[in-house]
Amino acid sequence: MSEAGLDPRRQQWSAGSYDTHARFVSDLAGGVVDWLAPKAGERILDVGCGDGVLTAELRDRGVDVVGVDSSEDFVNAAKARGLDARLMDGEALDFGPEFDAVFSNAALHWMPKADAVVSGIARALKPGGRFVAEFGGHGNVAAIVTAMRAIGQRRGGDLSLATPWYFPAPQTYQALLEDHGFIVRRIALIPRPVVLKTGIEGWLMLFRKPFFAQFGSDARKALDEAIELLRPALCDADGNWTADYVRLRVEAVKP
Numbered sequence: 001m002s003e004a005g006l007d008p009r010r011q012q013w014s015a016g017s018y019d020t021h022a023r024f025v026s027d028l029a030g031g032v033v034d035w036l037a038p039k040a041g042e043r044i045l046d047v048g049c050g051d052g053v054l055t056a057e058l059r060d061r062g063v064d065v066v067g068v069d070s071s072e073d074f075v076n077a078a079k080a081r082g083l084d085a086r087l088m089d090g091e092a093l094d095f096g097p098e099f100d101a102v103f104s105n106a107a108l109h110w111m112p113k114a115d116a117v118v119s120g121i122a123r124a125l126k127p128g129g130r131f132v133a134e135f136g137g138h139g140n141v142a143a144i145v146t147a148m149r150a151i152g153q154r155r156g157g158d159l160s161l162a163t164p165w166y167f168p169a170p171q172t173y174q175a176l177l178e179d180h181g182f183i184v185r186r187i188a189l190i191p192r193p194v195v196l197k198t199g200i201e202g203w204l205m206l207f208r209k210p211f212f213a214q215f216g217s218d219a220r221k222a223l224d225e226a227i228e229l230l231r232p233a234l235c236d237a238d239g240n241w242t243a244d245y246v247r248l249r250v251e252a253v254k255p
């Protein structure tokens, strides 16, 4: 299960698996795009653009959009849609003040160096530019994390592999943005239960394979144990799995 030589804390992305198991992520982005209210002719940076499905929607609305992602596979998928997509780490954004808006959907929870992320976003915005984002907020996938931690404790595993994510509370994120000079216009936690059409196993394997891989030949058993722990909370009588997502949505302005 493990890919030799790779940091197990770092997510390895595959555009194909993402399309199979997590297409709902871009499908459910209507709310944050409404908050962005993109206008034709604006120059917008999409941080963590993934395979570019949502970035392409912005382009199709007449936006001059640049997407950045730290996954080569995703950047190639986004380029294949004809996008200006660049390989760049969101924790080390390298832009001057050239964007009317910085946008991000379902990506910032993968960037735990939030201070560096917000610095880079502030640098990339023109004065008066806006930052609009949605990502995992406090309590996101709490049942899933708790189940993995229980398995990790039971089996003497590395619990940090269960939670590589950054899921801040609104007041924490607002304070961070204000520290970087932003004015927060609105910020909210939004519960978003999501039915997993391909089930919980696909989700766990797509997003937390390294956690289970640490158990070597017992990886399959550990996965089955996690699924059984989660079943009463997340699986209904008809066998449908729902992930306990909680979004943090924010709009802030650089004065």
Ligand code: BEZ
Residues within 6 Å of the ligand: 025, 106, 109, 135, 136, 140, 141, 165, 207, 245, 246
């Ligand atoms: C999320 O979109 O909230 C999420 C996706 C994968 C892992 C953890 C959280």
